[in-house]
Amino acid sequence: xxxxxxxxxxxxxxxxxxxxxxxxxxxxxxxxxxxxxxxxxxxxxxxxxxxxxxxxxxxxxxxxxxxxxxxxxxxxxxxxxxxxxxxxxxxxxxxxxxxxxxxxxxxxxxxxxxxxxxxxxxxxxxxxxxxxxxxxxxxxxxxxxxxxxxxxxxxxxxxxxxxxxxxxxxxxxxxxxxxxxxxxxxxxxxxxxxxxxxxxxxxxxxxxxxxxxxxxxxxxxxxxxxxxxxxxxxxxxxxxxxxxxxxxxxxxxxxxxxxxxxxxxxxxxxxxxxxxxxxxxxxxxxxxxxxxxxxxxxxxxxxxxxxxxxxxxxx
Amino acid sequence: xxxxxxxxxxxxxxxxxxxxxxxxxxxxxxxxxxxxxxxxxxxxxxxxxxxxxxxxxxxxxxxxxxxxxxxxxxxxxxxxxxxxxxxxxxxxxxxxxxxxxxxxxxxxxxxxxxxxxxxxxxxxxxxxxxxxxxxxxxxxxxxxxxxxxxxxxxxxxxxxxxxxxxxxxxxxxxxxxxxxxxxxxxxxxxxxxxxxxxxxxxxxxxxxxxxxxxxxxxxxxxxxxxxxxxxxxxxxxxxxxxxxxxxxxxxxxxxxxxxxxxxxxxxxxxxxxxxxxxxxx
Numbered sequence: 001x002x003x004x005x006x007x008x009x010x011x012x013x014x015x016x017x018x019x020x021x022x023x024x025x026x027x028x029x030x031x032x033x034x035x036x037x038x039x040x041x042x043x044x045x046x047x048x049x050x051x052x053x054x055x056x057x058x059x060x061x062x063x064x065x066x067x068x069x070x071x072x073x074x075x076x077x078x079x080x081x082x083x084x085x086x087x088x089x090x091x092x093x094x095x096x097x098x099x100x101x102x103x104x105x106x107x108x109x110x111x112x113x114x115x116x117x118x119x120x121x122x123x124x125x126x127x128x129x130x131x132x133x134x135x136x137x138x139x140x141x142x143x144x145x146x147x148x149x150x151x152x153x154x155x156x157x158x159x160x161x162x163x164x165x166x167x168x169x170x171x172x173x174x175x176x177x178x179x180x181x182x183x184x185x186x187x188x189x190x191x192x193x194x195x196x197x198x199x200x201x202x203x204x205x206x207x208x209x210x211x212x213x214x215x216x217x218x219x220x221x222x223x224x225x226x227x228x229x230x231x232x233x234x235x236x237x238x239x240x241x242x243x244x245x246x247x248x249x250x251x252x253x254x255x256x257x258x259x260x261x262x263x264x265x266x267x268x269x270x271x272x273x274x275x276x277x278x279x280x281x282x283x284x285x286x287x288x289x290x291x292x293x294x295x296x297x298x299x300x301x302x303x304x305x306x307x308x309x310x311x312x313x314x315x
Numbered sequence: 316x317x318x319x320x321x322x323x324x325x326x327x328x329x330x331x332x333x334x335x336x337x338x339x340x341x342x343x344x345x346x347x348x349x350x351x352x353x354x355x356x357x358x359x360x361x362x363x364x365x366x367x368x369x370x371x372x373x374x375x376x377x378x379x380x381x382x383x384x385x386x387x388x389x390x391x392x393x394x395x396x397x398x399x400x401x402x403x404x405x406x407x408x409x410x411x412x413x414x415x416x417x418x419x420x421x422x423x424x425x426x427x428x429x430x431x432x433x434x435x436x437x438x439x440x441x442x443x444x445x446x447x448x449x450x451x452x453x454x455x456x457x458x459x460x461x462x463x464x465x466x467x468x469x470x471x472x473x474x475x476x477x478x479x480x481x482x483x484x485x486x487x488x489x490x491x492x493x494x495x496x497x498x499x500x501x502x503x504x505x506x507x508x509x510x511x512x513x514x515x516x517x518x519x520x521x522x523x524x525x526x527x528x529x530x531x532x533x534x535x536x537x538x539x540x541x542x543x544x545x546x547x548x549x550x551x552x553x554x555x556x557x558x559x560x561x562x563x564x565x566x567x568x569x570x571x572x573x574x575x576x577x578x579x580x581x582x583x584x585x586x587x588x589x590x591x592x593x594x595x596x
Contacts, residue, residue: 028448050451057474059437060474063438063440066440067430070422094434095434095441099421099423
């Protein structure tokens with residue numbers, strides 16, 4: 001078997017912007033002094049006239065994005081998730097969300113896999129924050145190809161979109177010409193004993209876990225939820241009905257993210273036991289990303305363990 | 316300025332002030348003080364300065380106004396209604412459930428409102444984004460924004476000020492409604508923003524100091540702004556909170572309180588008398 005290519009989803013963000021830049025001359029990409037890290041730098045090089053660095057002022061950047069969008073421009077505003085969703089939350093809510101302006105927020109360095117920078121930069125709260133804004137679409141791609149597809153899909157949405165990307169290089173399992181349908185989950189593996197509903201870099205871990213579970217005689221379904229809002233309720237409900245028990249895996253706080261969204265959906269429709277894998281109610285810490293992902297249980301081995309726990313809940 | 320035109324502006328401003336009283340009285344809520352202080356500036360912007368078309372509120376090359384001090388919405392709504400963006404009767408339905416005129420400007424539902432505002436500090440950034448769009452895409456519209464003097468305590472205002480100057484947005488004019496009062500008291504006692512003019516100048520803006528209730532000065536300032544190249548303009552407009560309704564003037568208590576029936580009658584009598592005097596001349 002050949003070596004699996006690894007790329008950070010933020011690379012897909014950069015690639016998607018360049019592809020959009022070739023098609024759309026009304027595109028403006030904003031950044032807040034993080035162009036090298038968010039991967040908007042390559043876009044800046046190729047389309048300097050369509051790029052504006054707002055400096056280290058994310059609140060201003062989000063409202064500037066709103067002003068630009070109000071004139072009909074296609075705007076992507078980029079920063080780290082901590083500052084895009086955290087620091088500028090109220091600008092996103094009031095300048096962008098309330099008037100439902102089609103600003104696309106490119107939030108990179110989400111989650112614990114930021115690594116060495118530690119807790120101040122590890123945003124595990126952004127999905128929870130963004131989910132509460134009416135009309136906000138949230139896409140959390142699983143690999144670089146899905147990230148690029150998400151950028152192109154977001155450009156077509158007439159409303160605000162929060163795009164969540166990671167810093168860490170992760171396996172690319174989707175093909176280069178991959179496309180997404182916003183709001184539609186993707187069943188990657190069918191199964192009958194347990195449904196693993198994953199998002200972001202945990203989708204690939206879920207695939208690995210499903211293989212291991214299969215070897216141990218447990219049939220696990222794997223669903224990739226790239227669009228956290230609006231959630232594909234149908235695929236979640238069907239999975240719960242078929243397997244009777246659900247494990248949700250995400251690189252985000254267990255409070256307010258995909259786990260919460262799945263629980264809310266199932267509690268109101270087909271009450272089903274759910275085990276949530278995510279960052280427990282705690283801050284992160286410095287360390288290599290791979291080590292942290294293991295430490296916080298955001299890995300295939302923990303999905304296997306939790307899937308087994310979940311199957312026991314059925315008995 | 317032609318005498319007749321100045322009289323027209325004065326009459327328009329008085330009618331804006333009546334709308335403020337009418338709206339806040341019927342809503343039993345709202346912000347009359349800071350609405351009354353910008354009535355004259357709005358009269359200039361909507362009758363002379365801005366390229367707008369009430370029949371085509373989304374005209375792509377229109378000049379834009381972002382009311383960064385969004386709580387002065389009653390004044391903006393009155394000006395828009397008087398210009399024919401929507402019926403004047405809407406003013407009486409201000410702040411009522413399921414009605415168009417929200418407590419703060421709502422661009423999604425109100426014709427003529429270019430940006431939803433109300434959370435202080437954000438409007439100037441939105442206006443900056445519009446001005447940036449015009450520059451980037453070679454469009455010739457101008458962008459206007461009105462800030463409160465208390466509002467400029469928000470740090471975001473200075474992020475925008477830095478950005479607008481750095482990007483040479485000479486199509487942007489910010490006016491600071493310097494009525495010297497905010498909810499908790501005098502802006503000096505709360506957290507002094509002074510010297511406002513020197514601060515904006517230090518941020519790279521062209522600055523003009525005027526009296527917010529003198530049409531000749533308002534005209535001169537906005538005309539001067541059109542001649543400034545390579546930098547945005549800030550007009551620091553010394554105003555009287557509650558201007559035009561004598562018992563509200565310079566009274567901090569009228570920041571966010573609506574008049575009762577008796578006060579409504581007094582205010583309308585005073586404004587009607589002023590209008591009659593104006594039209595009698």
